[in-house]
Amino acid sequence: MNLAVNLSWRFWSLLSAVILLAICLTHPTLPLKRPVFRYLFVIDITQSMNASDYHQAGLPADRLGFVKASIRQALDKLPCGSEVGLGLFTTRNSQVLFEPIEVCGHFPLIADVLDHIDWRMAWAADSHIARGVYTALRETAARGGDTRLVFFSDGQQFPPEPDFPPFDGKPGAISGLLVGVGGSLPVPIPRLDKENRPLGFWEYVDLRDYLPLSAMPKDGSSLYLSRLDEQALTRLSATTGLGYLRLETPESLTRALLARNLTTERIVAVDIRWMLASLALLLLLQRFQPQRVT
Numbered sequence: 001m002n003l004a005v006n007l008s009w010r011f012w013s014l015l016s017a018v019i020l021l022a023i024c025l026t027h028p029t030l031p032l033k034r035p036v037f038r039y040l041f042v043i044d045i046t047q048s049m050n051a052s053d054y055h056q057a058g059l060p061a062d063r064l065g066f067v068k069a070s071i072r073q074a075l076d077k078l079p080c081g082s083e084v085g086l087g088l089f090t091t092r093n094s095q096v097l098f099e100p101i102e103v104c105g106h107f108p109l110i111a112d113v114l115d116h117i118d119w120r121m122a123w124a125a126d127s128h129i130a131r132g133v134y135t136a137l138r139e140t141a142a143r144g145g146d147t148r149l150v151f152f153s154d155g156q157q158f159p160p161e162p163d164f165p166p167f168d169g170k171p172g173a174i175s176g177l178l179v180g181v182g183g184s185l186p187v188p189i190p191r192l193d194k195e196n197r198p199l200g201f202w203e204y205v206d207l208r209d210y211l212p213l214s215a216m217p218k219d220g221s222s223l224y225l226s227r228l229d230e231q232a233l234t235r236l237s238a239t240t241g242l243g244y245l246r247l248e249t250p251e252s253l254t255r256a257l258l259a260r261n262l263t264t265e266r267i268v269a270v271d272i273r274w275m276l277a278s279l280a281l282l283l284l285l286q287r288f289q290p291q292r293v294t
Contacts, residue, residue, distance in 0.1 A: 021277065035263040036079055038146050042087040042094045042136045043067055044153035044181070045119050046127040047202070048226040050190045051154070053183035056249070062190075063181045067152045068114050070250040075111065077254050080104035086113055087139065089153065091124035094136035100147060120194065129157050130164035133236055137174050146264040149176035149242065150257070155229030159210050164236065172241030177256060180233045180246045186225035 043049075045064065052061040060066050075084065083100035097113060133151055140149040188201035202224045204217060230246065237244040245256045 034079065034081055035260075035265060036081040036083075037148070037257065037262060038083045038100050038144070038264055039148050039150055039176075039257070040085045040087060040096070040100060040136070040140050040143060041071060042089050042132075042139075042149065042151045043117060044089045044127070044129075044132070044151075045117065045122050046090050046156075046158070047119055047122075047125065047192075048127065048154055048156045048158070048189050049181065050119055050192065051182065051187050051226045052190075053185065053187045053227075059250070063154055064117070064119065067179075067181055067247065068117060070247060070253045071114060072111060073250040074254040074257050075103055075107065077258060078103050084110055085143070085147075086110070086117075087136065088117065088121060089132040089136065089151070090122040091126045092128045092131040092135070094132050094139055094151075095123075096139050100143065118196070119192070120196070125158070127156060127158045128161065129153055129155055129232060130161075130167075130236060130239075133178065133240060133242075134165075134167060134169065137169055137240060140174050140176070147174075148262050149174055150179060151177070151242070152179045152181055152247070153233070154182040154226065155180060155233040155236075156226050157229075157232070158207075159212070160215050164232075164239070167239050169240070171239065174240075174242070175262060177243045177245050178233050178237050178240075179253065179256075180228050180230050180244065182226070182228035184227055184230070186227045188223045189226050 043064070049064040049067075050062055053063070054061050054066045056066075059069050078084070080103065082103050084103055085096060085098055085100035087094050087096040089095075101110070103110065132153070136149055136151050140147050191199045191202050191206075193199055203222045204211070204224050205222065207224055208216070228246070234244050236242070243256075245252065247253055
């Protein structure tokens with residue numbers, strides 16, 4: 001009698017495990033409230049972002065390439081249900097490429113658009129950082145109060161401005177980060193043609209019609225150099241209420257983006273395959289336990 005009961009239990013354990021594994025193939029989910037993130041990433045694509053001052057093995061040396069690689073790594077760590085949109089900054093404006101979309105379901109699309117961003121998408125050559133941040137904040141506000149702005153820039157303005165224009169928003173109304181890109185030592189800015197082929201570096205003589213006399217070099221140097229203007233970005237951070245992060249490694253960006261104060265609670269479809277697969281494994285282990293004959 002005990003043997004028959006034991007065999008019956010093994011049969012039903014095996015059958016239940018098979019059913020659970022079959023359900024896993026349908027990618028089952030449950031709607032649950034979870035802390036997730038909703039970001040609008042806006043990337044400075046002005047030509048100073050082509051300067052190379054990163055030196056990490058396996059990662060691009062140029063600022064724009066390093067930003068894209070860092071975002072790409074961060075996307076892997078954002079929990080499913082999080083949403084990301086992409087935008088570009090050049091001259092005085094920030095332009096949204098696409099609205100925030102769910103990262104797990106649209107990962108290939110987000111990664112593909114990110115890979116194809118380059119400086120040639122700029123619609124003007126000037127770089128008025130403060131105005132770009134202000135327009136990015138307005139674009140972020142238009143997408144709901146739980147959308148966070150992450151603005152990537154080296155902070156270099158061209159032509160140089162004596163001061164920022166006044167900010168007409170409420171500091172801290174939009175959460176997020178200003179991410180400072182580049183190094184503290186001045187480096188030359190590559191001059192590239194429309195096919196992205198190098199033509200040398202930008203020199204003061206090329207830009208003299210756009211620079212005030214006060215910005216021209218007094219030491220006879222010819223190259224127009226660029227560095228991370230951390231002072232300008234931290235001032236903008238204080239003015240707008242955005243946090244500030246210096247981008248040194250992709251890991252530092254990921255940690256900042258996963259900060260609790262940037263989360264939002266949402267009902268999201270949570271993948272439960274791991275639960276069903278774990279239960280199926282327990283049933284299979286029961287199925288293959290040694291028999292006891294009495």
